[in-house]
Amino acid sequence: MQEAADAVRKIYAELEERSVERDCLLRSECCQFRLTGKIPHLTTGEALVAAHAFKATGRKSLPQRENGACPLIHPQTSRCLIYASRPFGCRTHFCAAAGGPRARRDVADLIRRLEAVGESLGASEARPITPAIRGFL
Numbered sequence: 001m002q003e004a005a006d007a008v009r010k011i012y013a014e015l016e017e018r019s020v021e022r023d024c025l026l027r028s029e030c031c032q033f034r035l036t037g038k039i040p041h042l043t044t045g046e047a048l049v050a051a052h053a054f055k056a057t058g059r060k061s062l063p064q065r066e067n068g069a070c071p072l073i074h075p076q077t078s079r080c081l082i083y084a085s086r087p088f089g090c091r092t093h094f095c096a097a098a099g100g101p102r103a104r105r106d107v108a109d110l111i112r113r114l115e116a117v118g119e120s121l122g123a124s125e126a127r128p129i130t131p132a133i134r135g136f137l
């Protein structure tokens with residue numbers, strides 16, 4: 001498990017090192033799933049890393065957001081509770097104000113590596129963020 005989590009964090013670090021003319025503006029628009037109609041899907045290794053980060057905040061269970069927002073967004077500050085460990089999709093799907101999503105071709109190799117880590121944990125399918133993380137809480 002630790003090896004898989006380390007591999008995911010290494011992939012996230014490599015993504016950060018790739019230059020791109022856009023950056024997250026912390027608007028949290030992409031965290032409003034009901035508004036965007038899009039929900040991040042996590043490979044199993046990503047879910048493991050996100051669950052570790054969530055538990056490190058002292059919380060034990062993911063809340064249900066009545067407004068359809070991500071359960072990992074702080075309801076008062078609108079900040080991601082696990083920003084440093086946020087999933088790959090949250091690192092590549094920039095809102096329009098931040099420049100729009102990264103091209104998949106630019107990060108396809110990293111996605112394949114995340115999938116491989118997931119396979120090493122026995123699951124190749126990416127799952128929606130809430131059930132994916134709940135599996136490790």
Ligand code: SF4
Nearest residue numbers: 031070072073080090
């Ligand atoms: S994990 Fe964090 S960055 Fe990603 S959608 Fe949820 S609150 Fe937003």
